Amino acid sequence: MxxxxxxxxxxxxxxxxxxxxxxxxxxxxxxxxxxxxxxxxxxxxxxxxxxxxxxxxxxxxxxxxxxxxxxxxxxxxxxxxxxxxxxxxxxxxxxxxxxxxxxxxxxxxxxxxxxxxxxxxxxxxxxxxxxxxxxxxxxxxxxxxxxxxxxxxxxxxxxxxxxxxxxxLHQSPQSAASRGAKAVGAVRTLGRRTPGRLFAAADAALDTSVDAALAELTAIGAGRYTTIGRGNPVPAVHTVTAPAALRMVLPYLPAEYARPSYDAVRDVSATLLNIFTASDRREPATPAVDGDDPQVRRRTLERAVELGDEHAIKVSEAARREYADHPDPRLFAAAHHACDLLGAPPG
Structure with missing residues (x-):
């Protein structure tokens, strides 16, 4: 070929x-x-x-x-x-x-x-x-x-x-770095929803498949990402790209690896969300754009390429990939927000 x-x-x-x-x-x-x-x-x-x-x-x-x-x-x-x-x-x-x-x-x-x-x-x-x-x-x-x-x-x-x-760079759940990250997240998330509540829809989707649960976990991360400000827009983007990446690899792995992999990325997503979105106390509200709008999706992809920022490109490509299988407006709303944050002038 x-x-x-x-x-x-x-x-x-x-x-x-x-x-x-x-x-x-x-x-x-x-x-x-x-x-x-x-x-x-x-x-x-x-x-x-x-x-x-x-x-x-x-x-x-x-x-x-x-x-x-x-x-x-x-x-x-x-x-x-x-x-x-x-x-x-x-x-x-x-x-x-x-x-x-x-x-x-x-x-x-x-x-x-x-x-x-x-x-x-x-x-x-x-x-x-x-x-x-x-x-x-x-x-x-x-x-x-x-x-x-x-x-x-x-x-x-x-x-x-x-x-x-x-x-x-492996960090086991028992490592000092992992325990420290979870401790910081726990302190910053006081009064917020626990991972069990935050990811309830993803966990419920396990009754359908791990694939469906990962898709919902990615969309939840995307919805949460739309709430963050300009302070540090990069780390939280991985709550979208990491579960989406896992979903991309699972077809090439033995089926019995799926659930432990979901549990691991869910735990990591909780840690990242708690640390990097906890300062934004509001719940995800109506995003600035409609992620179901074809024009929004097209323009977001174009803008990511125009920006040339690696994170804008990766999250926008992940949004396109995920949306093709599991259409959810939160995906492109997050990618659009990332382009706004990453394309904004410093200061």
Missing amino acids: AETQYDIAVNEALERLDRGHAGFFLGHGNTLRGFALHAPMGAEALATLGHGDLVPGWVDRYAASRGLGALPDLVAPIDPADPAAWRAALGETRRLADWAALFRREIEALGWRQTLATWWPRLTPGMLAGLTHGLIRTAHAVRSVAAADTPSRYQLDELANGLAFWAG
């Missing part, structure tokens, strides 16, 4: 990042700024939206403005056959290169589907990793390799990098 514009664009983006020695974080030179590299995810989402022709220029601008960070050094090989060894390396950011090397070997030996199925339940408890970017980066890479008759080395290496980011 001939390569599509999507295939060509994704591979060109990944090749450019490879030539640029992209690491896992933003930064120029050897300075790590602590923020996750979004170029592979943003480029893949932009290509999915049908703008493969814009991808090379977008990647170059991203690299120039955000920086690609530095590739980490190898420390020591991680033995996937030794549970004590790989468990000890979970959450060790300095072992990112070791994790990437492990997953490249695993994918080469077992294939990408078996590698994903083997490691998914091991990584699921740490879904908060990198503010859910381990999950999201993995999901975009899975969509890329699944779309190819024969995935390229660049596509398979990107899947290895997504899994490595998840493993290297």
Whole structure:
């Protein structure tokens, strides 16, 4: 089968990042700024939206403005056959290169589907990793390799990098970081609805399917996102993109992984919402736009591409994907709000 514009664009983006020695974080030179590299995810989402022709220029601008960070050094090989060894390396950011090397070997030996199925339940408890970017980066890479008759080395290496980011920044529910995040969320959400009430509609949808529950969880996150102000518009957007990313990967996983994965992303969504939307005490009201209006949906997608902001592109692409299967006006209302916030001048 001939390569599509999507295939060509994704591979060109990944090749450019490879030539640029992209690491896992933003930064120029050897300075790590602590923020996750979004170029592979943003480029893949932009290509999915049908703008493969814009991808090379977008990647170059991203690299120039955000920086690609530095590739980490190898420390020591991680033995996937030794549970004590790989468990000890979970959450060790300095072992990112070791994790990437492990997953490249695993994918080469077992294939990408078996590698994903083997490691998914091991990584699921740490879904908060990198503010859910381990999950999201993995999901975009899975969509890329699944779309190819024969995935390229660049596509398979990107899947290895997504899994490595998840493993290297893994935060178990018992970790100090996870407990601290939940404690902060609990303090900030006093007097607000508990996750059980907030996600009641999503939990009820489990009677239909995990897929339906994830779709509702994404829509709930979208509805909540429309209430936030300009202070810090980025973190809460992951309450939309993370459950949507999980829904994108589940078809490639064993069925028995679905419910534990839902429980994990639900827990993470509660933590993120409590921390990053708790200052907005109002309940979601009528959004500024009608997310069911075709003109709103079209213009939101166009504006995300015009802005070029990686989060605007990702949340708008997720809104389009989710709306196609489960039409809900909250999805595009959130994407529209994100474009407003991310496109606003600073100050």
